[in-house]
Amino acid sequence: MSEKELKVQEKQLVQQENEETKPEKYFVPAVDIFETDEQVTVVAEMPGVKSTGVDVSLEDDVLTIRGHREEDEIDGRLLLQEYESGSYLRRFTMAETIDRDKIRASMSGGLLKVELPKAAPAQPRRIEVQAG
Amino acid sequence: MALIRFTERPHFRNPWAEFERIRRGLDELSQNLISEGKMHMHATVYPPLNMYENADSLIIKAELPGVQAEDLDISVEGDTLTLLGKRKAHQEEEQTSYHRREIEAGNFSRAIALPTKVDLDKITAKLVDGVLTITLTKADEVKPRQISITT
Known part of the structure; x- marks a missing residue:
């Protein structure tokens, strides 16, 4: 399976319901x-994002991952442009109960890894009915 | 005969107005394409590349998230740059169920013709945060030469 040829995946721009005040491009990371x-x-694939530029948040079961990419400055004239660079943004609704205090995120080689430990299932509490 | 005051006369439609409107629309469209897309091309072979040129070097950039430096093989032969590599699937643990799999693993190879001659001894490549930057120094004969004017 690992022998197959990689294909080009076009970067998709984030369709947002609200407009940004800063004219910044946000792409959907794979x-x-x-x-x-x-x-x-x-x-998530976030090439060009440093670990300081990552923002992970969990609010009302919505996980937001955002990677801010600094403009890389290149001294030169553009000859060929096959990809655009920008920041990354994606949101997911989590179906599971997550232990918020134990969320870990790490960034290496352009890949963001977020580990969300599940919360221990709520223990059923027995309620004694007292005979009276 | 009904009299119509000069200022209340019906507005005659300009038959060319529609063409004028279309022309303006097309102007706007081409303007947007120039300013936004520049020379944006769609790559058909992975990975997509961006290439820059300045007075003495060529810079090629590619986004390769999750690719290790040791899995990359860059070579230059004549004026062709070849980029070979593979992206490994991340290790799977036991009892994992996948909800989404969008990140693919596999091999890639791409060859690109360089627009100028380069000095084969002065090529550097670095992979930082999943972005590969290859810097190629132009060969001495294609570098611009300053000509001093004697008076």
Whole structure:
């Protein structure tokens, strides 16, 4: 399976309901999401984003991953442009209950990895009925 | 005979108005294309590249997230730059169920013709945060030469 040829995936611009005040381009990063018994892991492609430019937040079961890319300055004339660069933004609604305090995010080689440990299932509480 | 005051006469339609409107629209469209897309081309072979040129070097950039430097092989032969590499799938753990798989793993190879001759001994490449930057120094014979004027 790993022998197949990679194909070009066109970058998609984020369709936003509200407009940004800053004219910044946001692209939809490609993601892998997988789940084990303990946690949900989100891996997103964010080339050019440094670990300081990443912003991960979980609000009302909506996970937002945002990667801010600094403009790279190149001294020169553009001869060929096959891709555009910009920041990345994507939102997901989480179906599971996540332990917010234990969310970890790491960035390496242009890949953002967010680990979201599941919260321990709420223990059923027995309510004693007292005979009276 | 009904009298119509001069200022209340019906407005005659200019038959060329529609053409004028279309022309203006086309002007606007081409203006937008020039300012926004520049020379934006769609790559058909992975990875998409951006190339820059300045007085003494060529700079080629490619976004390769998740590719390790040791899995990349860059070579220059004559005026052809070849970029070979592979992206490994991240290790799978036991009992993992995938919800989304958008990041692909696989091989890639791309050859690109360089617009000028380059000095084969002065080529540097670096991979930072998933962005590959290859800097090629132009060969001495194609570098611009300053000509001093004697008076």
